[in-house]
Amino acid sequence: MHPNEQTLEKFYSAFARLDPDTMAQCYAPDASFDDEAFSLRGHEQVTGMWHMLCDATRAKGRDVWQLDYSDVQADAAGGQAHWEAHYRFSATGRMVHNVINGRFTFTPQGLIATHRDRFDFWTWARQALGTPGLLLGWTPFLRSKVRKTAAANLHTYLARRKQGGH
Numbered sequence: 085m086h087p088n089e090q091t092l093e094k095f096y097s098a099f100a101r102l103d104p105d106t107m108a109q110c111y112a113p114d115a116s117f118d119d120e121a122f123s124l125r126g127h128e129q130v131t132g133m134w135h136m137l138c139d140a141t142r143a144k145g146r147d148v149w150q151l152d153y154s155d156v157q158a159d160a161a162g163g164q165a166h167w168e169a170h171y172r173f174s175a176t177g178r179m180v181h182n183v184i185n186g187r188f189t190f191t192p193q194g195l196i197a198t199h200r201d202r203f204d205f206w207t208w209a210r211q212a213l214g215t216p217g218l219l220l221g222w223t224p225f226l227r228s229k230v231r232k233t234a235a236a237n238l239h240t241y242l243a244r245r246k247q248g249g250h
Contacts (some may be wrong), residue, residue: 087194089159090167095196096153099167102142104135112195119184119201120208120227121234126243130199134242145172148179163188173212175233180211205230 085093098106108131117123117130124130143148153167165186167201173180182203189198209221211231220226 086159088163088190089156091196092158092163092188093157096165096167096199100151102138104131107134110196112191112197115196120203120205122171128148133238133244134161136238140174141171144174158188175240176212176214178214179214180208182208212225
């Protein structure tokens with residue numbers, strides 16, 4: 085197994101356990117992360133997002149959390165993985181089954197340099213948000229609103245962490 089593939093195995097097995105500290109060890113200092121809700125730059129933002137999501141899941145959905153991953157492949161040039169998360173969306177309490185494909189690049193030291201997750205936003209929005217997601221999930225308006233809300237939530241979360249609170 086290539087060392088970069090081992091990094092992805094470490095990352096996803098930690099994610100399945102809701103262990104953001106181990107997940108953070110997998111990212112380079114200048115890592116970037118992008119998906120339908122977040123566009124993050126730097127270790128603090130990227131790993132802060134995982135801490136926030138794991139904390140929220142432990143607080144409001146540990147009983148239903150499940151993460152399955154497969155098709156983990158990596159070499160010196162890059163990597164990919166397929167993962168599916170079953171969780172309770174903390175903002176609405178609604179159940180979500182999100183199907184995601186991740187693509188990665190790595191540093192020479194075997195840390196994640198770039199991470200891009202792709203999933204069907206409309207499918208996610210219908211599950212997570214209910215009727216508003218069904219009606220507006222395909223629109224740039226809702227996508228923009230979700231991104232702004234996610235960024236604001238992360239900003240607040242990181243500020244609390246800096247002050248010593250969780």
